[in-house]
Amino acid sequence: MTFVDLALLAGPAIMMIGLVGHLLIGDLLRRIIALNVASGGVMLVLLAVAAREDVPDPVPQALVLTGIVIMAAVTGVALALARRVDAVSDESEDR
Amino acid sequence: MSLDIGVFDALLLTGVLLAAVAAVLVPRRTASVAVFLVFGLLLALLWARLDAPDIALAEAVLGGGVTGALLVDALASKQPHAPPRRLWTVVVGIVAGTIAFLAAACVVSRLSGPTGELPRLVDDQIATTGAEHPVTAVLLNFRSFDTLLEIAVVMAAVFAATAVSDRSWARELSASGELRTIAMALLPVVALLAVWMLIAGTTRPGGAFQAGAMVGAGLVIAHLTGTRHASTRGRWGEALIVVGLVAFILLAFSTAVAGEGWLVLGESWASAAILGIEAVLAVSIGVGLARIFLANRNEPGEAR
Known part of the structure; x- marks a missing residue:
């Protein structure tokens, strides 16, 4: 087994760790972090697939590059939503 | 094994x-x-x-x-x-x-072994794309439609985050002396790095996304240190966020009407078109990411 083979196996592992965490955790901020971890796993699979050849395949690399930017934007929206949800549940607890 | x-x-x-x-x-x-x-x-x-x-x-x-x-x-x-x-x-x-x-x-x-077909195709055609770096060629020529949709998603995310936020970010931060010194030292470096990443993207690793992220980081630093005229609020900020998508769509239309088809770049002017669209994208992504950060800011007076 080479480094790339191991990376190809670590990808799904990280994805599932993140996904299970995302579904089981109650706290919204930690959920968003778990989703980011899962996306790291997906990127690892794509980049390991790209790195199997001597000259890395630029097409999956371009896909991952797009994915990183989208993930940052999505995280921003998710955090804004989470903040509003937390603020509303704080208010209803205070009453 | x-x-x-x-x-x-x-x-x-x-x-x-x-x-x-x-x-x-x-x-x-x-x-x-x-x-x-x-x-x-x-x-x-x-x-x-x-x-x-x-x-x-x-x-x-x-x-x-x-x-x-x-x-x-x-x-x-x-x-x-x-x-x-x-x-x-x-x-x-x-x-x-x-x-x-x-x-x-x-x-x-159980994945079948790499056929090497896609890298070979990219390698064969790269001379006609106007970009020397394969990833940039894929992003802005072979699969530029993906990039067009990506900037649309980023734009939608920016406006969604702005709409969700409680607008407590409409406050200017006042700067102390030390912070202003830090901003004066950091911001030129960030600006230089952003431009370098943009230009370097045509021949080596770098490009619009990295440059855009750098612009965003710079604008966040500028906001936190209270630098004036670096705000992404208001109409100008929104115009800059939209301009990336609009420029990309205009390019798509003009290639469809006057050129060979949607987003097919002519060999002679492809490199200029790519660099131009990358510059606009970098600005849009940068301002957009900074706006998302601003939209997430906490209310003034909230416990820190």
Whole structure:
């Protein structure tokens, strides 16, 4: 087994760790972090697939590059939503 | 089955796995964010080891920089008490996750060997694209439609985050002397790096996304240090956020009407078109990411 083979196996592992965490955790901020971890796993699979050849395949690399930017934007929206949800549940607890 | 892997690579993969587990498991928000930042840093190293310097650069600037700033800023609000899950839910979740992992591992271990066809096609055609760097050629010529949709998604995300926020960010931060000195030292460096990444993208790792992330980071620094005229609020900010998508769509229309088809770039002017559209995209992405950060700012007077 080479480094790339191991990376190809670590990808799904990280994805599932993140996904299970995302579904089981109650706290919204930690959920968003778990989703980011899962996306790291997906990127690892794509980049390991790209790195199997001597000259890395630029097409999956371009896909991952797009994915990183989208993930940052999505995280921003998710955090804004989470903040509003937390603020509303704080208010209803205070009453 | 023999292992053929260097010590550094083995440590790196183990570190990434451990950081992923820890980021998900630690119960406190602050600890979770801290571990996630480490995870992002290790990922950037891992991408570099997997022959993907472009991704490593983007991960370092976006994962560590922009997402990191967003998460650390979100720590300011207090952690609400979440009721713990029932034991059987956790057990079912872990069992399902393990089964899904085994299935995915089966799939990746049975992948057919690389045919090398796509890299060869890219390599054959790269002289006609106007970009010398294969990733840039894929992003802005072969698959520019993806990039067009991507900037549309980023724009939608920016306006969604703005709409959700409670607008408490409409406040100017006042700058103290030290912060202003830091801004004066950092901002020119960030601006220089952004321009360099943009220009370098045509021939080597770099490009619109990395440059855009750099612009975003610079604008966040400018906001936090209270630099004037660096605001992404208001009409000008919104215009700059939209301009990337509008310019890209205009390019698509003009190639469809006057050229050979949607987003087919002519060989003679392709490099100028790519550099131009990359510059506009970098500005849009940068201002957009900074706006997302602003939209997530906490109310003034809230406990920090």
